[in-house]
Amino acid sequence: MERTAFCSRSLVHSHGNVFLRRCQRWMSVVVSDTSHEPHQHSLHSSTRGIKPFKDIPGPRGLPYLGTILQYRKGPFQRFTIDRYQDALMSRYKEYGPIVKETIAGVTTVRVFDPDDVRTVFMNEDKQPHVAPLLETTKQYREQRDLSPGLGNTNGEEWYRLRGAVQQMMMRPKAVTVYLPLVEEVVDDFITRIKKIRNDDGTISDFRLEAAKWNLESSGMTCFETRLGCLVDTPSDHILHMISSNNAIFELSTKINFSVPFHRLFTTKLWQKLLDEEDYFFRNGQKLVDETIARIDRLQKEGNLREGQYNFLLYLLSKKELSIKDVSIITLSLFGDGLNTTVPSLIFAMYCLAKNPDAQQKVYEEIRGVLNADEPITGDHINRLTYLKACVKESQRILPIGLEIKRILKKDLILGGYVVPAGTTVELAPYVHYMSPEYFVEPERFLPERWLRDGSALNIHPYLLTPFGHGPRMCAGRRFAEQELYVLLSKMLKNFTLEYSGDLDMKFQVLMVPDRPTTFTFKNRNSS
Structure with missing residues (x-):
């Protein structure tokens, strides 16, 4: 990578005109590939009142760069990228339910109306096409000759991978196999909370503690190995794994929101991202290799x-999976839970801490469902309906995702416009x-709205879909929900949660807490 960067810098200095011509050619290709201006479709002439793609409203920008400067030096600079949610709201208020925008050569159509969301989902086939959540991770894996993974593939390649993991990862009953492992780590985490809280019950920077719990729990699920995240002084290696995962999202x-020169040469920002991706992958791959070797040894010894x-x-x-796919x-x-499950946990805890009546109601439900010395089962989780409603309501007030991306496979009418x-x-x-x-x-925080006897029947079914919808629903959804429900149920059974001050969201591809979080854990009178 260093040689690539050196050669690119030399090219700028000694052959500037050649470099500029390369940039111009590359930009023109990207623009032509992403603008998607439609040709004459029969749909246009046969449907009265439907407007063409070119008339979709949206902000004007510079050639190729589009509106990127508005997020760096323009009207949204006051928000910074951290407040991307405010930019979304601003676009909606100015342009209405459908907006077309180009950022750094990529033209997208953003739809806000849940009826249009329904139209997109209802017109999908068995192999919907998606844009990667982390385009940078897709590029990294391409550069390192790794398997792209489920989120970075479409068509038959995605269908092959999904078919191989569907039975194990996406069916609720299959995921309950891991409940004993999840509960073991949760019990240790509850013990740790009791140990590390201050005399007044507070724990500062709880997000880091939650990240340690999540990495330990994921290590048990994937490798059946205790990583040592919950000890008093975890290794620098563990802390580096957590910080690298967070840095990947920050850098991405x-x-x-930068001109993608990293596609032409190794920029400083891109090199930083490569270093963080390398660290997390290299150490994660070591765990995969060690576990496979352990399995092989136990099989040969007859002790598995x-x-x-x-x-x-x-x-x-699964014969259809290569070892690269497995890894x-x-x-x-x-690793994904560090930027999905962890913020979801903190946002749910915050909402419960700020709404003591709802928290008390959850506690009473938990007390009636979970017995003192009985392991948690799938049936127990199914009966925690109010807890689930609280989590869903927290996902409305403090969602971890703002958008779901799709690449249309056929022309659709969205917001009164033809989108090709x-x-x-x-x-x-x-x-x-x-x-x-x-x-x-x-x-108001009203979990009751999601219960069958609440207002849920009147809520648009395509308004709040935090894990996506249909065949491209998040593959890790069942694991994430199971971890959340087990931890929250045991946490609320042991503690009353309090939080002083406010909490909001910060954008780094997904939404995370915008500040350090200090929770107070007070002992329950009875458990």
Whole structure:
């Protein structure tokens, strides 16, 4: 990589005109590939009142760069990229339910109306096409000759990978196999909370503690190995793994709102990202290799117990998966929770801490469902309906995702406009989460709205879909929900949660807490 960067810098100095011509040619290709201006479609002439793609409203920008400067030096600079959610709301208020925008050569259509979201989902086939959540990770894996993984593939390649993991990862009953492992780590984490809290019950920087719990839990699920994240002084290596994962999302956000020169040569920002990706992958791959070697040794010795190393053994048994596929699928489940499950946990805890009546109601439900010395089962989790409603309500008030991306496979009419096949569409009903048009008393934390006897029947079914929808639903959803429900149930059974001050969201591809979080854990009178 150093040689590539050196050669590129030399080219700029000694052959500037050649370099500029290369940039211009590359930019023109990107623009032509991403603008998706439609040709004459029969749909246009046969449907009256439907407007063409070119008339979709949106902000004007510079050639190729589009509106990127508005996020760096223009009207949204006051928000910074951290407040991308405010930019989304601003676009919606100015242009309405459908907006077309170009940022750094990529033209997308953003739809806000949940009816249009429904139209997109209802017109998908068995192999929907998606744009990667982390385009930078896709590029990294291409450069390192790794398997792209489920989120970075489309068509038959994606269908092959999904078919291999569907039975194990996406069916609720299959995921309950890992409940004993999840509960073991949760019990240790509850013990740790009791040990490390201050005399007044507070724990500062709880996000770091939650990240340690999540990495330890994922390590047990994927490798059936205790990583040592919950000891008093975890190794620098563990802390580096956590910080690298966070840095990948931070750097990716910056790159997404920069001119993509990293596609031409190794920029400083891109090199930083490569270093962080390398660290997390290299150490994660070491865990994969060690676990496979352990499985192989136990099999040869005849000491492999039934049900042991279930996750990796299942993947290794699938002939359609290469060892590269097995590694990336495993490492995705291992690391993804740090920027999905962890912020979801903190946002749910915050909402419960700020709404003591709801917290008390959850506690009473938990006490009635979970017995003192009985392991948690799938049936127990199914009966925690109010807890689940609290988590969903927290996902409305403090969502971890603002958009779901699709690449249309056929022309659709969205917001009264023809949007042609090949267009990247960003589904962003987030702007309505606090709207009285869609929610009764939207400012209030009301988990009851999601219960069967609440207002859920009147809520648009495509308004809040935090894990996506259909065949491209998040593959790790069942694992994430199971971890959340087990931890929250045991946490609330042991503690009353309190939080002083406010908490908001910060954008780094997904949404994370915008400040350090200090929770107070007070002992329950009875457990």
